[in-house]
Amino acid sequence: MKQIAFVSGKGGTGKSTLVSSLSILVQDKMLADCDVDAPNLHILLNGKTLKQEDYFGAKEAVIDSSTCLKCGICRETCRFGAISEQLEIIPMKCEGCGACLLICPAQAISLAEAKTGQTYVSETARGTFSHALLDIGAEGSGKLVTEVRKNTFNFEENEKWLLIDGSPGIGCVVIASIIGTDAVVAISEPTKSGQSDLERVLAVARHFEIPAFVCINKYDLNPEITSQIESYCANNDFPVIGRIPFDPDVMKALQRFKTPVETGNPRVTEEITGIWIRLTEELAKPTAKQ
Amino acid sequence: MKIAVLSGKGGTGKTTVATSLAQSLPECQYIDCDVEEPNGAIFLNPDLSQKFPVQVLVPQVDDNKCNKCGECAKACQFHAIAVVKNKVLVFPEICHHCGACIIACPREAVSETKRTIGFVETSRRGHFLQGKLNIGEPISVPIIQDLKRRMHEGIPVILDCSPGASCTVVQSIEGCDYCILVTEPTPFGLHDLKIAVQVVKKMGIPFGVVINKATSDNTSIQDCCRESQIEVLLEIPFSKEIAEGYSRGLLPVQNELWKDKFRKLYKEVKKVQA
Ligand code: SF4
Numbered sequence: 001m002k003q004i005a006f007v008s009g010k011g012g013t014g015k016s017t018l019v020s021s022l023s024i025l026v027q028d029k030m031l032a033d034c035d036v037d038a039p040n041l042h043i044l045l046n047g048k049t050l051k052q053e054d055y056f057g058a059k060e061a062v063i064d065s066s067t068c069l070k071c072g073i074c075r076e077t078c079r080f081g082a083i084s085e086q087l088e089i090i091p092m093k094c095e096g097c098g099a100c101l102l103i104c105p106a107q108a109i110s111l112a113e114a115k116t117g118q119t120y121v122s123e124t125a126r127g128t129f130s131h132a133l134l135d136i137g138a139e140g141s142g143k144l145v146t147e148v149r150k151n152t153f154n155f156e157e158n159e160k161w162l163l164i165d166g167s168p169g170i171g172c173v174v175i176a177s178i179i180g181t182d183a184v185v186a187i188s189e190p191t192k193s194g195q196s197d198l199e200r201v202l203a204v205a206r207h208f209e210i211p212a213f214v215c216i217n218k219y220d221l222n223p224e225i226t227s228q229i230e231s232y233c234a235n236n237d238f239p240v241i242g243r244i245p246f247d248p249d250v251m252k253a254l255q256r257f258k259t260p261v262e263t264g265n266p267r268v269t270e271e272i273t274g275i276w277i278r279l280t281e282e283l284a285k286p287t288a289k290q
Numbered sequence: 291m292k293i294a295v296l297s298g299k300g301g302t303g304k305t306t307v308a309t310s311l312a313q314s315l316p317e318c319q320y321i322d323c324d325v326e327e328p329n330g331a332i333f334l335n336p337d338l339s340q341k342f343p344v345q346v347l348v349p350q351v352d353d354n355k356c357n358k359c360g361e362c363a364k365a366c367q368f369h370a371i372a373v374v375k376n377k378v379l380v381f382p383e384i385c386h387h388c389g390a391c392i393i394a395c396p397r398e399a400v401s402e403t404k405r406t407i408g409f410v411e412t413s414r415r416g417h418f419l420q421g422k423l424n425i426g427e428p429i430s431v432p433i434i435q436d437l438k439r440r441m442h443e444g445i446p447v448i449l450d451c452s453p454g455a456s457c458t459v460v461q462s463i464e465g466c467d468y469c470i471l472v473t474e475p476t477p478f479g480l481h482d483l484k485i486a487v488q489v490v491k492k493m494g495i496p497f498g499v500v501i502n503k504a505t506s507d508n509t510s511i512q513d514c515c516r517e518s519q520i521e522v523l524l525e526i527p528f529s530k531e532i533a534e535g536y537s538r539g540l541l542p543v544q545n546e547l548w549k550d551k552f553r554k555l556y557k558e559v560k561k562v563q564a
């Protein structure tokens with residue numbers, strides 16, 4: 001199964017719209033939403049849950065007050081300010097590192113598994129779909145992403161493709177979403193912020209030596225910045241595989257929970273079909289990563 | 291007063307609102323806490339004159355003292371230190387800088403060394419601050435903490451947060467007096483707004499909503515806010531003019547009418563503090 005991660009650097013550039021459109025156009029694939037702290041793909045996919053599980057992706061210190069000597073050494077040791085003056089653990093701040101437990105002279109501290117989210121695998125009309133929801137403010141979003149990707153393998157039935165909806169940014173969630181994939185597709189828009197964010201996320205893909213491709217959404221909104229993005233991509237060997245025109249109907253369709261493909265928008269559908277064709281051609285080239 | 295601007299979903303206009311608010315006030319400090327993809331500078335054009343590296347502490351092992359017992363690796367909850375083939379390996383990118391390995395080592399062979407993961411830049415008088423995470427680094431929280439240590443007292447501080455609802459957002463809004471949640475009228479915007487509301491409620495911070503790209507034919511956000519008794523502070527209509535200005539790095543507050551609206555927004559927000 002070849003894995004393709006769709007990312008954007010900047011949020012709101014049309015990543016989930018592109019992935020959900022491809023979920024109709026591409027055959028023989030699985031889907032994964034790795035934007036675990038603000039997942040959106042499930043809103044358009046509407047599946048039947050096959051598996052739902054609590055995920056314990058972090059640890060949390062627990063102080064046994066009956067053996068605690070109230071010496072406060074743990075509080076001095078904790079670098080995250082996670083132990084209060086009353087020597088109680090502040091769950092939102094505890095990283096579960098265990099430094100307190102090692103220093104405690106009375107062995108009053110232990111680490112407990114902490115639930116950080118929920119994972120789901122759903123059967124949808126467009127293929128098996130793995131997703132998750134991070135608990136509010138929980139640690140370890142990167143680990144939850146890894147779990148979402150692992151879950152796809154447990155349900156794999158020789159599908160040819162895995163389409164991964166990534167998250168904005170360049171930190172742990174994005175890194176966990178793209179590591180080990182066959183290609184990264186970055187979706188940008190012709191704005192100054194879109195341009196700056198695109199360059200950073202492409203640099204991350206290059207850092208991890210993953211072939212990366214670019215789509216410019218709403219490319220006709222600012223032709224000048226579009227051509228700047230295109231020359232940046234040409235100079236740095238990131239093939240531009242799509243230019244999607246601005247069309248207010250895309251937003252109108254989304255408000256009715258539909259992709260532009262379903263509402264029969266020929267211009268946008270044609271371009272998205274082209275993106276997939278060009279991507280598969282690029283991946284078939286011998287220079288691409290095996 | 292410390293005001294955080296956040297959004298759940300990315301691309302809803304968080305930076306537009308944060309920077310517009312900053313430009314409407316006679317004096318304030320603007321801090322770009324979206325250290326993965328900072329954009330505030332594009333709109334505010336600050337004179338960035340100072341740059342400070344952000345450093346974290348990671349372990350370093352003295353081979354002469356180390357007898358490869360493996361206690362450090364056992365102690366590390368993040369698998370950032372390992373003993374393989376009679377050698378201690380440190381994986382600095384995934385280290386959480388907690389110091390557990392130092393405590394665990396029975397031979398005092400583990401000490402710490404500084405490692406740069408990004409930097410903080412400020413304008414001359416410190417009214418504009420931004421942080422940048424280096425490419426390939428997963429952990430951005432120490433940069434946000436560094437930015438927050440540079441907060442001014444006595445003038446309004448505006449914190450532009452990253453999208454989402456993970457630990458970086460929690461870290462950014464902690465200790466703030468008010469949160470402005472920016473959203474847009476799409477099913478995605480509504481869904482992620484609900485997540486952002488849960489975050490600020492859990493943190494116990496008062497909040498209100500700004501609806502960006504508002505249209506008259508979709509009132510899903512207004513309806514939701516009414517039902518949940520959430521104040522809608524401002525609606526910014528869907529406008530090609532604003533979108534085009536944005537693409538070139540221009541803000542709606544170039545226009546006096548909008549400046550006025552953002553001043554009113556600030557007054558509304560300030561009432562909470564009184
Ligand atoms: S486990 Fe680590 S972060 Fe949590 S309280 Fe102990 S020392 Fe602090």
Ligand code: SF4
Pocket residue numbers: 097348349365366367368369370371384385386387388389390391392
């Ligand atoms: S400082 Fe903490 S996270 Fe880093 S290697 Fe040591 S035990 Fe592991």
